Amino acid sequence: MKLLVPVKRVIDYNVKPRVKADNSGVETAGVKMSMNPFDEIAVEEAVRLKEKGVATEIVVVSVGAAQAADTLRTAMAMGADRAILVQAEEAPEPLAVAKILRALVEREQPRLVLMGKQAIDDDMNATGQMLAGLLGWGQGTFASKIEAGGDALSVTREVDGGLETISLVLPAIVTVDLRLNEPRYASLPNIMKARKKPLETIAAAGLGVDVAPRLQTLRVVEPPERKAGIRVGSVAELVNKLRDEARVI
Amino acid sequence: MTVLVLLDHADGAVSQASRSAVAAAGRLGEVHGLVAGDGVAAVAEAAARIQGLSRVLVADAEAFAHSLPEPLAALLQSLSGAYDHVLAPATATGKNVLPRLAALLDVQPVSEVVAIEGPDTFVRPIYAGSALATVRSGDAKKLLTIRAAAFDPAPAEGGTATVEAATLPADLPAPARFVSAELSRSERPDLSSARVVVSGGRGMGSGENFSLLAPIADSLGAAIGASRAAVDAGYVPNDYQVGQTGKIVAPELYLAVGISGAIQHLAGMKDSKIIVAVNKDAEAPIFAVADYGLVGDLFTVLPELQAELNKTA
Numbered sequence: 001m002k003l004l005v006p007v008k009r010v011i012d013y014n015v016k017p018r019v020k021a022d023n024s025g026v027e028t029a030g031v032k033m034s035m036n037p038f039d040e041i042a043v044e045e046a047v048r049l050k051e052k053g054v055a056t057e058i059v060v061v062s063v064g065a066a067q068a069a070d071t072l073r074t075a076m077a078m079g080a081d082r083a084i085l086v087q088a089e090e091a092p093e094p095l096a097v098a099k100i101l102r103a104l105v106e107r108e109q110p111r112l113v114l115m116g117k118q119a120i121d122d123d124m125n126a127t128g129q130m131l132a133g134l135l136g137w138g139q140g141t142f143a144s145k146i147e148a149g150g151d152a153l154s155v156t157r158e159v160d161g162g163l164e165t166i167s168l169v170l171p172a173i174v175t176v177d178l179r180l181n182e183p184r185y186a187s188l189p190n191i192m193k194a195r196k197k198p199l200e201t202i203a204a205a206g207l208g209v210d211v212a213p214r215l216q217t218l219r220v221v222e223p224p225e226r227k228a229g230i231r232v233g234s235v236a237e238l239v240n241k242l243r244d245e246a247r248v249i
Numbered sequence: 250m251t252v253l254v255l256l257d258h259a260d261g262a263v264s265q266a267s268r269s270a271v272a273a274a275g276r277l278g279e280v281h282g283l284v285a286g287d288g289v290a291a292v293a294e295a296a297a298r299i300q301g302l303s304r305v306l307v308a309d310a311e312a313f314a315h316s317l318p319e320p321l322a323a324l325l326q327s328l329s330g331a332y333d334h335v336l337a338p339a340t341a342t343g344k345n346v347l348p349r350l351a352a353l354l355d356v357q358p359v360s361e362v363v364a365i366e367g368p369d370t371f372v373r374p375i376y377a378g379s380a381l382a383t384v385r386s387g388d389a390k391k392l393l394t395i396r397a398a399a400f401d402p403a404p405a406e407g408g409t410a411t412v413e414a415a416t417l418p419a420d421l422p423a424p425a426r427f428v429s430a431e432l433s434r435s436e437r438p439d440l441s442s443a444r445v446v447v448s449g450g451r452g453m454g455s456g457e458n459f460s461l462l463a464p465i466a467d468s469l470g471a472a473i474g475a476s477r478a479a480v481d482a483g484y485v486p487n488d489y490q491v492g493q494t495g496k497i498v499a500p501e502l503y504l505a506v507g508i509s510g511a512i513q514h515l516a517g518m519k520d521s522k523i524i525v526a527v528n529k530d531a532e533a534p535i536f537a538v539a540d541y542g543l544v545g546d547l548f549t550v551l552p553e554l555q556a557e558l559n560k561t562a
Contacts, residue, residue, distance in 0.1 A: 126348035133352030138424030159341040161432040214357035229540035
């Protein structure tokens with residue numbers, strides 16, 4: 001079974017994002033960038049499926065600037081076989097990304113698309129569901145466990161009340177949640193090997209997809225800052241404050 | 250303008266998050282609600298009493314039994330023609346189905362809306378709440394998920410909506426099948442809508458130690474939550490998680506015990522009215538957002554707190 005795994009290059013998980021002075025967005029210049037952590041989990045799961053003999057080939061794809069090639073190399077160092085970089089000027093919206101991915105799915109014919117449930121930059125949580133909608137495929141979102149068996153896939157999902165298990169007919173889209181696995185670190189030999197793996201670059205325009213944004217960002221601001229309050233010296237003082245000052249108990 | 254709101258429900262009741270979505274929709278125009286499920290006549294009757302709804306559409310069929318997104322999105326697509334806006338609460342169901350619907354309608358959805366500034370202008374958090382983006386949608390139809398914590402829910406009683414059966418599409422796709430659910434059962438209030446939340450972090454040290462939080466939660470009528478670290482460590486199930494990728498809560502009182510306060514956790518609770526932090530590390534970032542901070546060993550503090558609350562109760 002061939003797998004397609006989309007990955008996104010985002011501001012590193014550990015960096016505190018800064019709003020630009022002109023309120024047009026968040027500063028990305030000179031900021032450490034990494035693979036979206038949820039996508040890393042998707043790559044890891046794909047590699048595990050290959051190690052189990054379920055997957056035969058893992059194709060990773062990224063939509064974005066030329067530097068996204070670094071993210072694709074990381075995915076290949078983890079174990080993906082080859083990569084496609086769809087070069088686009090500005091970060092396209094989920095709808096445009098879903099349309100680009102649909103074009104690649106039609107070309108590559110994977111049986112399963114594994115991807116992060118959301119990117120930690122725009123927190124949109126939409127691309128996987130949208131790709132599934134465009135393709136008319138079944139979707140298993142927020143997956144914390146995946147079991148392959150024949151023409152179906154069992155997916156355990158993290159939902160509001162706990163866990164839910166569904167069975168998906170393949171081909172399908174699965175978006176992964178935090179607890180699916182713990183991604184491996186790429187070893188130095190594998191990083192070296194990844195440099196020789198094929199990376200194809202294509203222009204978004206070449207796919208015949210309309211990537212014009214539908215949303216206009218009017219402004220980006222810092223949220224109102226929450227001020228630190230006071231330290232209390234004892235439990236009794238805390239309870240008094242909560243009762244008499246804050247009046248919440 | 251007319252707005253359609255997907256009302257999700259569990260155990261025969263419309264979720265509070267859905268009533269928050271109804272309240273948000275009220276800023277945009279006349280509001281209709283959709284109840285989809287299998288055997289949901291009573292849910293629809295209850296929905297009709299929610300204030301702010303003028304009409305409740307009911308799609309009662311086996312295909313909708315487990316809110317699977319494929320048939321639900323097809324249903325919403327067939328109903329959407331009459332509406333300028335389609336809203337869903339940003340719950341597991343809403344987040345699952347609304348983007349799929351958006352793709353079917355060729356619309357870029359707007360997720361986790363926290364403020365409505367106009368019929369096409371919405372505010373949403375990005376980067377785990379490190380920034381707020383105001384966006385204007387150029388799509389003819391606007392599709393939004395609504396962050397419940399940002400809108401007071403529409404009252405559950407007092408409304409007088411009409412109830413009518415929705416026309417179902419002839420073809421309902423079914424590429425997925427529900428197998429089983431493993432849901433937490435609790436006598437406590439729902440975490441997303443509780444007035445008080447008591448959360449534990451990695452500092453709790455074990456799942457057993459979470460039982461130290463139970464009597465305090467009972468005294469306060471609180472729900473119990475957890476940080477990602479505590480869930481990852483296996484102390485409590487996933488549905489306890491508060492944070493960027495877990496539940497977003499905004500209770501009157503949030504008590505964070507043994508939680509360091511990673512940005513991803515703060516994203517899920519920093520809109521709480523009063524935040525209390527108990528942590529033995531005086532430098533923990535949680536203290537930077539806490540109204541009341543108590544530096545101390547939680548294994549000493551929690552029994553004392555329980556005793557103090559019992560005294561005042």
